[in-house]
Amino acid sequence: MGMTIAEKILARHTDQTVVRPGDLINAKVDMVLGNDITAPTAIKEFRRIGVETVFDKDRIALVPDHFTPNKDIQSAEQAKLLREFAREHDITYYFEVGRMGIEHALLPEMGLALPGEIVIGADSHTCTYGALGALATGVGSTDMAAAMALGEAWFKVPSTLKFVFNGKLNRWVSGKDLILYLIGKIGVDGALYRSMEFCGELIDALSMDSRLSMSNMAIEAGAKCGIIAPDQTTLDYVTERAKRDFTPVYADADAEYEKVTTFDGADIEPQVAFPHLPENTRGISDVGEVRIDQVVIGSCTNGRMEDLRTAASILKGNKVHKDLRVIIIPGTQNIVRQAMKEGLLDIFLEAEAIVSTPTCGPCLGGHMGILAQGERALATTNRNFVGRMGHPGSEVYLSNPAVAAASAITGKISAPEEVL
Amino acid sequence: MQGHVWKFGTDVDTDAIIPARYLNTSDPVELAKHVMEDADPTFAQKVTEGDIIVARKNFGCGSSREHAPIAIKTAGVACVIAHSFARIFYRNAINIGLPILESPEAAEKIEEGHEVKVDLTTGTIFNLTTGETYQAAPFPPFMQTIMDKGGLIGYVQWRLQTESSTGPY
Numbered sequence: 001m002g003m004t005i006a007e008k009i010l011a012r013h014t015d016q017t018v019v020r021p022g023d024l025i026n027a028k029v030d031m032v033l034g035n036d037i038t039a040p041t042a043i044k045e046f047r048r049i050g051v052e053t054v055f056d057k058d059r060i061a062l063v064p065d066h067f068t069p070n071k072d073i074q075s076a077e078q079a080k081l082l083r084e085f086a087r088e089h090d091i092t093y094y095f096e097v098g099r100m101g102i103e104h105a106l107l108p109e110m111g112l113a114l115p116g117e118i119v120i121g122a123d124s125h126t127c128t129y130g131a132l133g134a135l136a137t138g139v140g141s142t143d144m145a146a147a148m149a150l151g152e153a154w155f156k157v158p159s160t161l162k163f164v165f166n167g168k169l170n171r172w173v174s175g176k177d178l179i180l181y182l183i184g185k186i187g188v189d190g191a192l193y194r195s196m197e198f199c200g201e202l203i204d205a206l207s208m209d210s211r212l213s214m215s216n217m218a219i220e221a222g223a224k225c226g227i228i229a230p231d232q233t234t235l236d237y238v239t240e241r242a243k244r245d246f247t248p249v250y251a252d253a254d255a256e257y258e259k260v261t262t263f264d265g266a267d268i269e270p271q272v273a274f275p276h277l278p279e280n281t282r283g284i285s286d287v288g289e290v291r292i293d294q295v296v297i298g299s300c301t302n303g304r305m306e307d308l309r310t311a312a313s314i315l316k317g318n319k320v321h322k323d324l325r326v327i328i329i330p331g332t333q334n335i336v337r338q339a340m341k342e343g344l345l346d347i348f349l350e351a352e353a354i355v356s357t358p359t360c361g362p363c364l365g366g367h368m369g370i371l372a373q374g375e376r377a378l379a380t381t382n383r384n385f386v387g388r389m390g391h392p393g394s395e396v397y398l399s400n401p402a403v404a405a406a407s408a409i410t411g412k413i414s415a416p417e418e419v420l
Numbered sequence: 421m422q423g424h425v426w427k428f429g430t431d432v433d434t435d436a437i438i439p440a441r442y443l444n445t446s447d448p449v450e451l452a453k454h455v456m457e458d459a460d461p462t463f464a465q466k467v468t469e470g471d472i473i474v475a476r477k478n479f480g481c482g483s484s485r486e487h488a489p490i491a492i493k494t495a496g497v498a499c500v501i502a503h504s505f506a507r508i509f510y511r512n513a514i515n516i517g518l519p520i521l522e523s524p525e526a527a528e529k530i531e532e533g534h535e536v537k538v539d540l541t542t543g544t545i546f547n548l549t550t551g552e553t554y555q556a557a558p559f560p561p562f563m564q565t566i567m568d569k570g571g572l573i574g575y576v577q578w579r580l581q582t583e584s585s586t587g588p589y
């Protein structure tokens with residue numbers, strides 16, 4: 001009996017030739033990630049272990065992105081812990097403000113998450129790198145500490161759910177819509193403890209940016225990871241950036257899946273997730289009249305070039321609705337520069353949106369656009385839990401950048417067709 | 421262990437357990453002051469040492485913040501019983517030594533205010549209020565060892581000292 005991608009990647013990082021779902025194993029990791037919220041605890045725990053040095057200074061990434069540029073004194077203290085630890089251990093991939101980006105936009109861009117690798121990060125959206133054919137998964141700070149010391153982590157081998165997307169993409173449908181649609185079908189615990197594999201004609205046709213948004217939200221279905229087998233699109237993307245050698249891994253022809261589910265692109269229109277769970281999805285034509293106070297375009301889900309280009313194509317020559325504010329957050333410094341070169345920043349400013357330096361900011365209710373009681377935001381982010389973007393009495397709706405941009409113009413959740 | 425039960429519903433997320441607005445610190449005592457705040461704003465005042473949380477499916481979904489189980493543990497909660505746990509919360513709880521048990525039956529039948537006794541080694545849950553007993557799967561030996569060492573850090577220290585390997589690590 002063969003192995004799925006997840007099983008095969010895990011096996012290759014142990015001294016076993018075969019692993020099976022349910023096995024508890026210890027695997028080597030290729031990259032360990034932490035941010036300004038999770039790394040401070042990891043650093044404290046690392047010190048408790050009592051080892052002198054980290055396992056490999058080139059395989060740890062520290063990205064202060066959540067509350068940076070520091071929003072207050074306490075956050076500044078947390079960010080300082082990272083900076084000092086990075087200096088003390090000569091960590092190669094510490095990204096200071098000015099060189100940083102939202103971690104899951106940054107690591108793929110820097111070639112620090114690669115096909116066939118195991119990447120663990122003390123951040124739940126580490127699953128983003130599944131789009132590159134890596135087994136990438138979120139862990140806690142203590143896991144991060146142990147991995148920084150040993151270069152290893154414990155795993156329970158997950159069983160795999162395969163999702164096949166056939167047919168053609170409808171207009172304005174992106175990877176974000178495919179994953180929202182999927183979560184709407186299986187629920188926020190529909191893939192609990194499982195590995196998801198995404199494949200089919202629709203996935204083959206997706207750009208790298210769109211695939212990254214898709215795998216980003218695997219966690220919103222409860223999954224350990226959401227993997228797309230590397231193809232030419234993947235290899236074109238990683239080859240020019242890779243900081244290390246890598247070996248792509250593919251599922252065996254006789255791999256065993258817990259379940260295979262097939263979707264047809266014809267059934268999938270742009271999706272909107274209603275409060276307060278990502279599973280509360282509706283097609284854009286079923287949304288009805290929902291007035292909004294704020295639009296956020298950014299985050300590790302949709303803060304990449306393709307997202308900004310889409311938003312700009314809709315905002316161009318239009319103005320943001322008078323009752324609304326729009327916050328656009330490019331994912332990394334490189335994305336800011338590229339958007340500037342392409343004239344996108346001008347389009348946004350002309351439309352009377354604001355453009356922020358890369359930060360998680362409002363995505364987790366940190367800073368840069370917090371909601372008051374009773375306010376409603378439409379965001380291209382990935383979570384719409386109670387209080388996620390501010391007051392517990394505020395609401396967050398999730399969509400792709402095209403719907404967000406169109407809604408910015410109309411002041412209510414709208415399909416792109418309404419403004420074009 | 422034995423304690424008073426506080427009951428929660430389905431999909432209690434980590435933003436409800438410890439909202440991001442309090443994450444500019446990693447001090448456990450500060451975090452515990454806001455535990456479960458967006459699910460029940462009065463919880464931090466009501467909870468006392470040794471209490472037990474019972475919840476329905478997918479407890480702890482959302483972010484990887486270890487601050488969530490840390491806040492629960494530091495607030496004095498002795499154990500969390502749920503229909504199921506989100507996977508990162510599950511591993512974090514084990515890694516920091518917060519006992520958790522999965523039992524759909526217990527999650528269904530135990531109500532707020534019940535008095536419950538838990539035997540972690542066997543996974544047996546006794547409802548002292550109704551007289552019922554529920555069975556949860558006990559931890560696999562490897563996870564039990566982590567718990568016995570007080571969490572993953574204690575386990576890693578022990579492993580490094582003894583160079584013994586009885587399972588993962």
Ligand code: SF4
Nearest residue numbers: 125299300360363364
């Ligand atoms: S952008 Fe949002 S979801 Fe992504 S890492 Fe930052 S806080 Fe988390």
